[in-house]
Amino acid sequence: MTITSEIYTASNGVVFKKKSAHYTDKLFKIRLKSGIFSIIDNSLNKRCARCHDYFPADSEFFYASAKKRDGLCDWCKACYQEWRYPNGRSEKN
Secondary structure (H helix, E strand, O other): OEEEEEEEEOOOOOEEEEEEEEOOHHHHHHHHHHOOEEEEOOEEEEEOOOOOOEEEOEOOOEEEOOOOOOOEEEEEHHHHHHHHOOOOOOOOO
8 A cells, every 4th residue: 555645725724734545456445345445526535434424445535544544534524523522612712
Protein backbone atom coordinates (compact mmCIF):
# COMPACT_ATOMS: atom_id res chain seq x y z
CA MET A 1 0.00 0.00 0.00
CA THR A 2 1.27 3.45 -0.86
CA ILE A 3 -0.13 6.72 0.44
CA THR A 4 -0.32 9.84 -1.70
CA SER A 5 -1.15 13.30 -0.46
CA GLU A 6 -2.32 16.51 -2.03
CA ILE A 7 -2.98 19.98 -0.66
CA TYR A 8 -6.67 20.56 0.11
CA THR A 9 -8.39 23.77 1.18
CA ALA A 10 -11.60 23.34 3.19
CA SER A 11 -14.58 25.68 2.81
CA ASN A 12 -13.62 27.51 6.02
CA GLY A 13 -10.14 28.28 4.66
CA VAL A 14 -8.17 25.64 6.58
CA VAL A 15 -5.41 24.12 4.45
CA PHE A 16 -4.27 20.53 5.06
CA LYS A 17 -2.82 17.54 3.24
CA LYS A 18 -5.50 15.22 1.95
CA LYS A 19 -4.19 11.65 2.08
CA SER A 20 -5.39 8.81 -0.09
CA ALA A 21 -4.22 5.21 0.03
CA HIS A 22 -3.51 2.88 -2.87
CA TYR A 23 -4.14 -0.70 -1.89
CA THR A 24 -2.57 -3.98 -2.92
CA ASP A 25 -4.67 -6.12 -5.23
CA LYS A 26 -5.25 -8.79 -2.59
CA LEU A 27 -6.48 -6.35 0.08
CA PHE A 28 -8.54 -4.45 -2.47
CA LYS A 29 -10.35 -7.63 -3.64
CA ILE A 30 -11.06 -8.73 -0.06
CA ARG A 31 -12.51 -5.33 0.88
CA LEU A 32 -14.64 -5.11 -2.28
CA LYS A 33 -16.02 -8.61 -1.73
CA SER A 34 -16.88 -7.95 1.92
CA GLY A 35 -18.64 -4.66 1.13
CA ILE A 36 -16.22 -2.43 3.04
CA PHE A 37 -15.19 -0.77 -0.22
CA SER A 38 -17.29 0.09 -3.25
CA ILE A 39 -16.61 1.82 -6.51
CA ILE A 40 -19.14 4.54 -7.29
CA ASP A 41 -18.65 6.92 -10.24
CA ASN A 42 -15.07 5.68 -10.75
CA SER A 43 -14.05 6.63 -7.21
CA LEU A 44 -13.13 4.34 -4.32
CA ASN A 45 -15.52 4.61 -1.37
CA LYS A 46 -15.33 3.11 2.10
CA ARG A 47 -18.26 2.15 4.33
CA CYS A 48 -18.42 3.60 7.83
CA ALA A 49 -18.69 0.76 10.35
CA ARG A 50 -21.07 2.77 12.53
CA CYS A 51 -23.55 4.52 10.19
CA HIS A 52 -23.01 2.18 7.19
CA ASP A 53 -22.85 5.08 4.70
CA TYR A 54 -20.23 5.15 1.94
CA PHE A 55 -17.75 8.03 1.75
CA PRO A 56 -14.64 8.60 -0.41
CA ALA A 57 -11.73 6.61 1.04
CA ASP A 58 -9.48 9.52 1.99
CA SER A 59 -8.58 11.65 4.99
CA GLU A 60 -11.30 14.18 4.25
CA PHE A 61 -13.96 11.79 5.60
CA PHE A 62 -11.94 9.29 7.71
CA TYR A 63 -9.18 9.86 10.27
CA ALA A 64 -5.80 8.35 9.41
CA SER A 65 -4.79 5.32 11.45
CA ALA A 66 -1.40 3.62 11.38
CA LYS A 67 -2.92 0.53 13.01
CA LYS A 68 -5.29 -0.24 10.12
CA ARG A 69 -4.14 -2.04 6.97
CA ASP A 70 -5.80 0.50 4.71
CA GLY A 71 -4.54 3.48 6.72
CA LEU A 72 -7.99 4.82 7.60
CA CYS A 73 -10.16 4.43 10.71
CA ASP A 74 -13.33 2.32 10.54
CA TRP A 75 -15.68 5.15 11.54
CA CYS A 76 -16.20 8.33 9.53
CA LYS A 77 -15.23 11.63 11.13
CA ALA A 78 -18.86 12.59 11.79
CA CYS A 79 -19.61 9.35 13.69
CA TYR A 80 -16.39 9.63 15.67
CA GLN A 81 -17.17 13.22 16.71
CA GLU A 82 -20.72 12.25 17.66
CA TRP A 83 -19.41 9.39 19.82
CA ARG A 84 -16.53 11.40 21.33
CA TYR A 85 -18.66 14.44 22.18
CA PRO A 86 -22.25 13.18 22.71
CA ASN A 87 -23.42 16.53 24.10
CA GLY A 88 -21.50 18.61 21.57
CA ARG A 89 -18.39 20.61 22.24
CA SER A 90 -18.58 23.29 24.89
CA GLU A 91 -16.70 26.56 24.70
CA LYS A 92 -14.04 26.93 27.37
CA ASN A 93 -13.79 30.34 28.97
